[in-house]
Amino acid sequence: MVSTSSETLLTLPTPDAALTRARHGRGYWKNVWRRLAEDRITIAVMLVLIAIILSAVLAPYLTPHDPMKTSVFARLKPIGTAGHWLGTDEIGRDLWARMVYGGRLSLLCGVLPVALALVVGGTLGVVAGYAGGVVNSAIMRSIDVLYAFPSILLAIAICGILGSGIRNTILALSVTFIPPLVRISEAVTTQVRSLDFVEAARASGSGTALLLRYHVLNNVLGPILVYATSLISISIILASGLSFLGLGVSPPNPEWGLMLNNLRPAIWVNPVVAALPGVMIFLTSMCFNLTSDGIRQAMDVRL
Amino acid sequence: MLAYTLRRLLYGVPILLGVSVIVFALIQFAPGDAASLLIPPEAPKEVVDQVRAKLGLDKPVYVQYVLWLGRLVRGDLGVSIVTNMPVASELSNALGNTLMLAIPAALLGFTLGVGLGALAAFHRGTVLDRLFSATAIAGVSLPHYWVGIVLVAMFAVVFNALPAQGMGAPGFPRTWAQIRHLILPVITLSLIPMGVVSRLVRANVLEILSHEFVGSLRAKGLFRRRVLRHIMKNAAPSALALMGLQFGYLLAGSILVETVFNWPGSGGLLNLAIFRRDIPVLSGTIVTIAAIFVVINIAVDVLQALIDPRIRR
Numbered sequence: 001m002v003s004t005s006s007e008t009l010l011t012l013p014t015p016d017a018a019l020t021r022a023r024h025g026r027g028y029w030k031n032v033w034r035r036l037a038e039d040r041i042t043i044a045v046m047l048v049l050i051a052i053i054l055s056a057v058l059a060p061y062l063t064p065h066d067p068m069k070t071s072v073f074a075r076l077k078p079i080g081t082a083g084h085w086l087g088t089d090e091i092g093r094d095l096w097a098r099m100v101y102g103g104r105l106s107l108l109c110g111v112l113p114v115a116l117a118l119v120v121g122g123t124l125g126v127v128a129g130y131a132g133g134v135v136n137s138a139i140m141r142s143i144d145v146l147y148a149f150p151s152i153l154l155a156i157a158i159c160g161i162l163g164s165g166i167r168n169t170i171l172a173l174s175v176t177f178i179p180p181l182v183r184i185s186e187a188v189t190t191q192v193r194s195l196d197f198v199e200a201a202r203a204s205g206s207g208t209a210l211l212l213r214y215h216v217l218n219n220v221l222g223p224i225l226v227y228a229t230s231l232i233s234i235s236i237i238l239a240s241g242l243s244f245l246g247l248g249v250s251p252p253n254p255e256w257g258l259m260l261n262n263l264r265p266a267i268w269v270n271p272v273v274a275a276l277p278g279v280m281i282f283l284t285s286m287c288f289n290l291t292s293d294g295i296r297q298a299m300d301v302r303l
Numbered sequence: 304m305l306a307y308t309l310r311r312l313l314y315g316v317p318i319l320l321g322v323s324v325i326v327f328a329l330i331q332f333a334p335g336d337a338a339s340l341l342i343p344p345e346a347p348k349e350v351v352d353q354v355r356a357k358l359g360l361d362k363p364v365y366v367q368y369v370l371w372l373g374r375l376v377r378g379d380l381g382v383s384i385v386t387n388m389p390v391a392s393e394l395s396n397a398l399g400n401t402l403m404l405a406i407p408a409a410l411l412g413f414t415l416g417v418g419l420g421a422l423a424a425f426h427r428g429t430v431l432d433r434l435f436s437a438t439a440i441a442g443v444s445l446p447h448y449w450v451g452i453v454l455v456a457m458f459a460v461v462f463n464a465l466p467a468q469g470m471g472a473p474g475f476p477r478t479w480a481q482i483r484h485l486i487l488p489v490i491t492l493s494l495i496p497m498g499v500v501s502r503l504v505r506a507n508v509l510e511i512l513s514h515e516f517v518g519s520l521r522a523k524g525l526f527r528r529r530v531l532r533h534i535m536k537n538a539a540p541s542a543l544a545l546m547g548l549q550f551g552y553l554l555a556g557s558i559l560v561e562t563v564f565n566w567p568g569s570g571g572l573l574n575l576a577i578f579r580r581d582i583p584v585l586s587g588t589i590v591t592i593a594a595i596f597v598v599i600n601i602a603v604d605v606l607q608a609l610i611d612p613r614i615r616r
Contacts, residue, residue, distance in 0.1 A: 145321030148597045149589075150548075153555035157589045160577035161329045237446045241559050244448050245574060260449060264563075271456035278449030286444035293440075 035298040042294025049287040052280075056103030065094035067101040067254045078270055087273045089259065090266050095273060099280055102254040106281070109166065109248065109255070110236030110288075113173030118228045121178040125185020125224075130193055130216060140186060146179040155238055159247040169248040173239060177231050184227045188220045226296045233288040240281045256281045307608050311601045322593045323375060326586050327368050333582060380587030385579045390587040393572065398591070401561070401568035403475075405553040407485065408492035413546050415493070416500025421535070423501070424508035435501065442498020447556070451491040451563035458487060468565040488564045492557060496549040503545050507538040540607040547603030551596035 036042060055062060077088040086096040128139040146154070158172035192198065198215050206215075240257025242248035249255040251262065259277040267274040342354055355361050359370060374381065380390035416439075423435035459467035466484050511517065511534050520530045558570030565571070569588055576584035 141317075142321075145318055145325065148318050148322045148600075149325075149593050150551040150555035150596050152552065152558070153589060153592055153596075156555075156558060156573065156577075157326070157329060157585075160573070160585060161333045161582075163334060233444055237444075240446060241448060244559065245562060245577075247577065257446075260452065264452060267452060267456050268460055271460050275449070275453050275456055278446055278452065281446045281449060282441075282444060285446070286440065289440055289444045 032298045036294065039294050039298065042291060042298075045287050045290040045294065048283070049291060052103060052284055052287065053107060055100045056107055059097075059100040059104065062100050063094065063097040065097035067093060067097040068252055069093060077273075079272060086276065087270065089263055089273070095276060098254040098259055099256075099277065102256045102259060102277065103280065103284075105166065105249050105253060105255040106236060106240055106257070106284070109169055109173070109239035109243075110232055110284070113170050113239070114177055114228055114231045114235050116170070116174040117177035117181050117231075118224070120174070121181030122185045122224055122228075124178070125182040125187075126189045126212075126216070126220060128182065129186040129189025129220075130212060132190070132193075136186070139182065143179045143182045146175070147183075151176045151234075152238060152241070155242060156245070156247065159242055164247045164250060166249055169239060169242050172242070173235055176238070177235065180231070181224070181228065185220065185224050188223050189216060192216055192219045222299055226292060226299060229288065229292040229295065233285040233292070236281060236285045236288065304608065308605050311604050315597050315601050318597055319594060322597070323372055323590060324368075326590050326593070327371060330582055330586055331364065333580075375590065380591070381583035383576075383581055383584050385581045385584075390584050393584065394569065394588055394591055397567060397569040397572040397588075400566065401554060401557050401570060404485065404488050404492055404557060404560070404566065404568065405550065407489045409496060409546070409550050409553055411489060412493035412496030412549070413500055415497045417504050417542065418501075419497070420501035420504025421508050421538075424505045424512065427509060436505065439498045439501040439505070442494045443502065445494055445498075447491050447494055448559040448563050450494060451488065451560050454487045454491060455563070469567075488560055488566060491560050491563070492553055495556070496546070496553065499549060500542060500545060504538060504542055507541060508534060511537045536610065540611045543607055543610070544603055547599050551592075551599055554595060555592055 059067075079085070079087045086094075086099065089095055089098065124139050124143075128136045149157070155169075155172040155176045158175060159168050162168045162171075193216060198211065201211055201215050239248060240255070240260070243255050243257030244261045246258075246261065249258050251258060256277040260274075260281075263274040263277065342351060352361070359367055362370070378391060380394065382389055383393060386393070419435045419438065423432045423439075426432050455467045458465040465487055467487075469484060517530065517534065520533055554569070556570075557566075557568060558573055560566070561568045561570035562574055569592065572584065573588045575581070576588065
């Protein structure tokens with residue numbers, strides 16, 4: 001097999017993890033939970049993340065303002081203005097309302113592409129890893145081509161050529177995240193497939209379906225999921241980045257990246273308010289990163 | 304070694320072909336073809352046919368692809384619909400400006416990344432480690448376009464110390480006035496490579512430190528500096544691979560930073576092309592950056608093999 005440079009990045013010494021899981025049997029997940037519960041930083045970060053997600057879901061209950069309602073008289077009010085505690089944006093919309101409502105689209109555009117890519121990329125990777133041979137080469141060599149695009153360029157190319165909008169953003173980001181997920185899934189599956197217990201199961205007469213579902217999938221899903229969670233933070237930054245460029249969510253919808261773009265000229269008038277939406281992108285992406293790190297450590301998976 | 308290099312180069316050919324197919328396919332999916340952008344909708348059918356024939360749009364898709372690819376190979380990226388300038392010349396100017404940001408940003412990010420990552424690993428568990436690891440994770444989680452805005456707000460708006468936009472006088476930066484324009488965008492761009500590289504280097508060095516050979520080297524009475532050299536040499540290949548990828552991301556990802564700073568680079572060109580629906584500029588830029596990325600990756604692979612002979616298979 002010809003190697004590409006990025007492969008070395010993703011070398012996965014995961015059979016250890018698979019072996020630990022196999023050895024501990026049912027107790028493995030209990031173990032992971034215990035270790036996660038002891039990790040105070042990760043628990044704290046997860047709570048912040050839950051708060052961010054809840055604030056987006058419960059947005060109407062957190063603010064009396066309509067995130068779309070403009071006011072010519074209340075433009076670019078500073079933080080602490082009566083009635084608008086986070087101030088207002090360039091056309092007088094309440095910033096707090098737009099921040100909490102903005103979480104809905106930003107989180108959607110961050111999480112959904114990774115989930116879609118996980119389904120497509122994970123399936124392709126597991127199939128490639130399990131089947132080996134020609135199937136493996138066909139899938140992996142096609143993925144190599146997608147890898148030739150720096151991820152953000154691929155997303156920009158798809159959005160830029162097909163046109164802006166939420167649907168194209170999600171499509172573009174999904175395509176962007178398929179290659180790394182295929183690689184990880186293929187690498188993990190190839191390793192698990194060659195382990196003794198899979199061989200033993202095959203020798204004792206279990207069929208392909210059972211083998212895949214029970215022995216392979218049970219052991220590869222953990223590492224693949226952990227890797228996918230680490231992509232969410234990148235996805236949130238990229239999705240907001242696309243909106244920031246004007247390629248993603250279209251105005252007047254509230255979305256953090258788009259808000260950042262709209263408020264950019266206001267930097268000369270009210271720099272603090274203009275920078276606020278970015279804090280949310282940063283916080284959310286950081287929380288996803290730290291959560292993923294924490295889960296990875298608890299599961300002892302190295303990526 | 305030569306055989307390995309040749310093999311990697313040859314492997315680049317199908318990849319580049321694949322890249323060209325994907326970009327061409329994307330253009331085909333684009334709403335409206337090049338002709339519809341050039342002619343008013345009320346134009347008579349003969350004129351439309353004439354323009355379409357002139358652009359080669361009346362030929363079957365695969366013929367169009369082969370012709371397009373033939374021009375690409377000869378370095379002809381077409382002519383911009385908006386400015387009527389050859390895309391290649393517009394792009395080479397813009398790419399030069401982008402490199403002016405990307406190279407210093409890469410140097411800064413990689414140096415800091417390797418330094419912080421190695422220091423954190425050698426002082427594992429100390430306050431220093433926590434501080435550097437926190438810096439690294441912030442570096443990967445920060446939306447760098449936002450950092451650019453914050454830096455502009457601080458240094459241009461509040462302190463009025465550095466220019467907020469543009470690159471000043473064009474050309475290679477020689478004067479302080481030109482270098483001043485570089486400072487904020489370069490710092491902004493260097494954050495992600497700094498974070499990513501330092502995380503990898505820390506993990507790598509920790510892994511290597513756990514090997515027995517490090518203990519033997521120390522037991523042998525080798526100077527710390529020499530032990531360090533052994534460790535860094537082992538950590539180098541995967542770090543290099545990552546740097547290659549990151550440099551590619553710098554070229555492509557600069558679109559966001561260039562938008563923030565109004566920098567006339569390839570990202571700015573791409574952004575402009577998207578909104579003017581200038582497909583030749585768009586496809587030319589994308590193909591060129593992807594091709595550069597492929598070449599960088601091959602170069603990194605060869606470099607890796609030079610450092611670590613185990614890679615030459």
